[in-house]
Amino acid sequence: GAGVSQSPRYKVAKRGQDVALRCDPISGHVSLFWYQQALGQGPEFLTYFQNEAQLDKSGLPSDRFFAERPEGSVSTLKIQRTQQEDSAVYLCASSFSGQGAYGYTFGSGTRLTVV
Amino acid sequence: AQSVTQLGSHVSVSEGALVLLRCNYSSSVPPYLFWYVQYPNQGLQLLLKYTTGATLVKGINGFEAEFKKSETSFHLTKPSAHMSDAAEYFCAVRSQGNQFYFGTGTSLTVIP
Numbered sequence: 001g002a003g004v005s006q007s008p009r010y011k012v013a014k015r016g017q018d019v020a021l022r023c024d025p026i027s028g029h030v031s032l033f034w035y036q037q038a039l040g041q042g043p044e045f046l047t048y049f050q051n052e053a054q055l056d057k058s059g060l061p062s063d064r065f066f067a068e069r070p071e072g073s074v075s076t077l078k079i080q081r082t083q084q085e086d087s088a089v090y091l092c093a094s095s096f097s098g099q100g101a102y103g104y105t106f107g108s109g110t111r112l113t114v115v
Numbered sequence: 116a117q118s119v120t121q122l123g124s125h126v127s128v129s130e131g132a133l134v135l136l137r138c139n140y141s142s143s144v145p146p147y148l149f150w151y152v153q154y155p156n157q158g159l160q161l162l163l164k165y166t167t168g169a170t171l172v173k174g175i176n177g178f179e180a181e182f183k184k185s186e187t188s189f190h191l192t193k194p195s196a197h198m199s200d201a202a203e204y205f206c207a208v209r210s211q212g213n214q215f216y217f218g219t220g221t222s223l224t225v226i227p
Contacts, residue, residue, distance in 0.1 A: 004158070031213070042119075042205050042217030043159070056213060091158055103149055104215070106158035 002026075004107035006092050012113045013082045021077045021110045025094030032075050033104060034067055035091040043091055049075060082114045117142045117208045121218035129226045134178075134193040136221045138206030141187065148189040149207040149215070150180055159205060165189060176200070201225045 005024040013019050025032050031050055035043035036059075045059040051072040060067070064083075069075040079086055089111050093104035122137040140146055147166050151159040163174025170182040176199075180191045189206060203222050207215040 006158075033214070035215075040219075042207075042219050043215070044217070045214040048213050059214070093159075103161040103164050106151075106160070108156070108158045111156075 004092055004094050004105050006107035006110050008110060010111050012115060015114055016081050018080045019082055021090050023075045023092030023107060026105055029094035029096055031095040032069060033093045034077050037089040037091055084114050087112055087114045117216045119206050119208050119216055119218035121206050121221050123221055125222045127224040127226055128196045130198060131195050134196045136191040136204050138189045138218060139187050140189060140208045142208055147209045148182060150191050151205045153203040196225045198225050
Protein backbone atom coordinates (compact mmCIF):
# COMPACT_ATOMS: atom_id res chain seq x y z
CA GLY A 1 0.00 0.00 0.00
CA ALA A 2 0.86 3.65 -0.09
CA GLY A 3 1.57 3.94 3.60
CA VAL A 4 2.00 1.96 6.77
CA SER A 5 -1.35 0.68 7.93
CA GLN A 6 -2.10 -0.20 11.54
CA SER A 7 -5.17 -1.81 13.00
CA PRO A 8 -7.15 -1.37 15.06
CA ARG A 9 -6.84 2.41 15.47
CA TYR A 10 -8.26 2.19 18.98
CA LYS A 11 -8.41 -0.71 21.39
CA VAL A 12 -9.87 -0.83 24.86
CA ALA A 13 -8.87 -3.88 26.84
CA LYS A 14 -9.78 -5.02 30.31
CA ARG A 15 -6.84 -5.61 32.58
CA GLY A 16 -5.62 -9.14 32.11
CA GLN A 17 -6.90 -9.46 28.57
CA ASP A 18 -4.62 -10.38 25.67
CA VAL A 19 -4.43 -8.03 22.67
CA ALA A 20 -2.96 -8.24 19.18
CA LEU A 21 -1.97 -5.20 17.19
CA ARG A 22 -1.38 -5.43 13.46
CA CYS A 23 1.02 -3.55 11.23
CA ASP A 24 0.98 -3.69 7.43
CA PRO A 25 4.18 -2.00 6.18
CA ILE A 26 4.85 -0.41 2.84
CA SER A 27 5.29 -3.07 0.21
CA GLY A 28 8.93 -3.96 -0.27
CA HIS A 29 10.13 -2.39 2.96
CA VAL A 30 12.65 -4.67 4.54
CA SER A 31 12.82 -3.14 7.99
CA LEU A 32 9.96 -2.89 10.44
CA PHE A 33 9.96 -1.31 13.87
CA TRP A 34 7.58 -1.10 16.78
CA TYR A 35 7.58 1.87 19.14
CA GLN A 36 5.58 2.63 22.25
CA GLN A 37 4.50 6.22 22.88
CA ALA A 38 3.14 7.00 26.31
CA LEU A 39 1.03 10.10 26.80
CA GLY A 40 3.16 13.24 26.59
CA GLN A 41 6.31 11.33 25.73
CA GLY A 42 8.36 10.59 22.68
CA PRO A 43 8.21 7.18 21.06
CA GLU A 44 10.36 4.50 22.65
CA PHE A 45 11.82 1.58 20.76
CA LEU A 46 10.36 -1.84 21.31
CA THR A 47 11.65 -4.16 18.60
CA TYR A 48 13.07 -4.38 15.08
CA PHE A 49 12.68 -6.83 12.22
CA GLN A 50 14.65 -7.21 9.08
CA ASN A 51 12.46 -9.28 6.82
CA GLU A 52 11.18 -12.08 9.06
CA ALA A 53 14.12 -11.99 11.44
CA GLN A 54 13.69 -10.22 14.74
CA LEU A 55 17.11 -8.65 15.12
CA ASP A 56 16.54 -6.56 18.20
CA LYS A 57 13.94 -6.94 20.91
CA SER A 58 15.79 -5.14 23.63
CA GLY A 59 13.04 -2.59 24.09
CA LEU A 60 10.23 -5.00 24.90
CA PRO A 61 9.34 -4.10 28.50
CA SER A 62 8.47 -7.58 29.71
CA ASP A 63 7.93 -11.13 28.59
CA ARG A 64 4.25 -10.29 28.18
CA PHE A 65 5.18 -8.51 24.96
CA PHE A 66 5.77 -10.57 21.86
CA ALA A 67 6.18 -9.57 18.22
CA GLU A 68 6.33 -11.57 15.05
CA ARG A 69 6.67 -11.08 11.31
CA PRO A 70 6.49 -14.62 9.96
CA GLU A 71 6.53 -13.88 6.24
CA GLY A 72 8.56 -10.71 6.29
CA SER A 73 5.65 -8.40 5.63
CA VAL A 74 2.77 -8.01 8.10
CA SER A 75 3.77 -7.87 11.74
CA THR A 76 1.77 -8.45 14.90
CA LEU A 77 2.58 -7.12 18.34
CA LYS A 78 0.92 -9.19 21.03
CA ILE A 79 0.55 -8.17 24.64
CA GLN A 80 -0.51 -10.82 27.10
CA ARG A 81 -2.29 -10.15 30.39
CA THR A 82 -2.47 -6.42 29.76
CA GLN A 83 -1.76 -4.03 32.61
CA GLN A 84 -2.72 -0.39 33.00
CA GLU A 85 0.84 0.70 32.38
CA ASP A 86 0.57 -0.80 28.89
CA SER A 87 -1.82 2.00 27.92
CA ALA A 88 -0.08 3.91 25.15
CA VAL A 89 -0.01 4.48 21.43
CA TYR A 90 1.82 1.72 19.62
CA LEU A 91 3.50 2.93 16.46
CA CYS A 92 4.79 0.82 13.64
CA ALA A 93 7.34 2.09 11.16
CA SER A 94 8.92 0.61 8.08
CA SER A 95 11.93 1.43 5.98
CA PHE A 96 13.34 0.27 2.69
CA SER A 97 16.59 -0.54 4.38
CA GLY A 98 17.89 -0.94 7.89
CA GLN A 99 21.17 0.54 6.85
CA GLY A 100 22.29 4.06 6.43
CA ALA A 101 20.38 7.22 7.06
CA TYR A 102 16.89 6.36 5.95
CA GLY A 103 14.03 7.92 7.77
CA TYR A 104 11.16 5.66 8.54
CA THR A 105 7.55 5.89 7.48
CA PHE A 106 5.30 5.66 10.49
CA GLY A 107 1.77 4.40 10.68
CA SER A 108 -0.96 6.29 12.51
CA GLY A 109 -0.66 4.02 15.51
CA THR A 110 -2.95 1.97 17.69
CA ARG A 111 -4.12 3.66 20.86
CA LEU A 112 -4.42 1.01 23.55
CA THR A 113 -6.33 1.81 26.71
CA VAL A 114 -6.30 -0.76 29.49
CA VAL A 115 -9.12 -0.34 31.98
CA ALA B 116 24.77 5.83 24.13
CA GLN B 117 22.51 8.23 22.34
CA SER B 118 19.99 10.65 23.76
CA VAL B 119 18.04 13.72 22.74
CA THR B 120 17.02 16.73 24.78
CA GLN B 121 14.34 19.08 23.55
CA LEU B 122 14.31 22.33 25.49
CA GLY B 123 10.82 23.61 26.03
CA SER B 124 7.92 21.20 26.03
CA HIS B 125 5.59 23.99 24.87
CA VAL B 126 6.36 26.84 22.49
CA SER B 127 3.92 29.53 21.43
CA VAL B 128 4.50 31.91 18.54
CA SER B 129 2.35 34.41 16.72
CA GLU B 130 1.33 33.71 13.17
CA GLY B 131 4.05 35.06 10.89
CA ALA B 132 6.72 34.98 13.59
CA LEU B 133 9.91 32.96 13.63
CA VAL B 134 9.67 29.39 14.86
CA LEU B 135 12.65 28.02 16.80
CA LEU B 136 12.50 24.56 18.36
CA ARG B 137 15.62 23.44 20.18
CA CYS B 138 17.24 20.05 20.11
CA ASN B 139 20.51 18.88 21.63
CA TYR B 140 21.81 15.38 21.22
CA SER B 141 24.34 13.09 22.76
CA SER B 142 26.08 10.53 20.62
CA SER B 143 29.39 8.75 20.81
CA VAL B 144 29.63 8.54 17.03
CA PRO B 145 28.64 10.88 14.21
CA PRO B 146 24.88 10.90 14.34
CA TYR B 147 22.06 10.92 11.89
CA LEU B 148 19.55 13.52 13.06
CA PHE B 149 15.89 13.84 12.26
CA TRP B 150 12.92 16.04 12.95
CA TYR B 151 9.43 14.55 12.87
CA VAL B 152 6.05 16.24 13.20
CA GLN B 153 2.99 14.63 14.70
CA TYR B 154 -0.51 15.96 14.23
CA PRO B 155 -3.25 14.87 16.65
CA ASN B 156 -4.17 11.21 16.34
CA GLN B 157 -1.68 10.67 13.56
CA GLY B 158 1.67 9.01 13.17
CA LEU B 159 4.98 10.78 12.81
CA GLN B 160 5.84 12.49 9.54
CA LEU B 161 9.45 13.13 8.57
CA LEU B 162 10.21 16.85 8.26
CA LEU B 163 13.91 16.68 7.49
CA LYS B 164 17.07 14.78 8.23
CA TYR B 165 20.80 15.30 8.46
CA THR B 166 23.09 12.50 7.43
CA THR B 167 26.34 13.85 5.98
CA GLY B 168 27.42 16.83 3.95
CA ALA B 169 25.81 20.23 4.16
CA THR B 170 25.00 21.11 7.73
CA LEU B 171 21.99 23.27 6.85
CA VAL B 172 19.17 20.98 5.89
CA LYS B 173 15.92 22.05 4.28
CA GLY B 174 12.74 20.10 4.80
CA ILE B 175 9.09 20.19 3.96
CA ASN B 176 6.68 23.00 4.75
CA GLY B 177 9.45 25.62 4.87
CA PHE B 178 11.29 24.12 7.84
CA GLU B 179 15.04 23.87 8.07
CA ALA B 180 17.58 22.79 10.65
CA GLU B 181 21.29 23.28 11.13
CA PHE B 182 23.64 20.63 12.47
CA LYS B 183 26.22 22.21 14.76
CA LYS B 184 28.70 19.61 15.89
CA SER B 185 30.50 21.92 18.30
CA GLU B 186 27.24 22.64 20.10
CA THR B 187 25.77 19.14 19.63
CA SER B 188 22.63 20.86 18.44
CA PHE B 189 20.10 20.43 15.64
CA HIS B 190 17.60 23.24 16.12
CA LEU B 191 14.54 23.48 13.88
CA THR B 192 13.50 26.83 12.42
CA LYS B 193 10.90 28.32 10.15
CA PRO B 194 10.94 32.02 9.22
CA SER B 195 7.18 32.56 9.35
CA ALA B 196 4.74 30.43 11.31
CA HIS B 197 1.42 29.31 9.83
CA MET B 198 -1.60 28.17 11.74
CA SER B 199 -1.19 24.77 10.13
CA ASP B 200 2.21 24.36 11.83
CA ALA B 201 0.55 23.75 15.18
CA ALA B 202 1.57 20.23 16.13
CA GLU B 203 3.97 18.16 18.22
CA TYR B 204 7.57 18.11 17.02
CA PHE B 205 10.08 15.40 17.84
CA CYS B 206 13.82 15.45 17.38
CA ALA B 207 15.49 12.06 16.98
CA VAL B 208 18.99 10.69 16.72
CA ARG B 209 20.11 7.50 15.11
CA SER B 210 23.70 6.34 15.03
CA GLN B 211 25.11 2.94 14.23
CA GLY B 212 22.19 0.99 15.56
CA ASN B 213 18.86 0.63 13.92
CA GLN B 214 16.68 2.35 16.43
CA PHE B 215 15.82 5.99 16.83
CA TYR B 216 16.10 7.79 20.13
CA PHE B 217 13.42 10.44 20.36
CA GLY B 218 13.18 13.51 22.50
CA THR B 219 10.10 14.09 24.62
CA GLY B 220 8.65 16.46 22.05
CA THR B 221 7.77 20.13 21.78
CA SER B 222 4.17 21.21 21.34
CA LEU B 223 3.96 24.22 19.03
CA THR B 224 1.02 26.58 19.35
CA VAL B 225 0.48 29.27 16.72
CA ILE B 226 -1.47 32.29 17.90
CA PRO B 227 -3.51 34.11 15.26
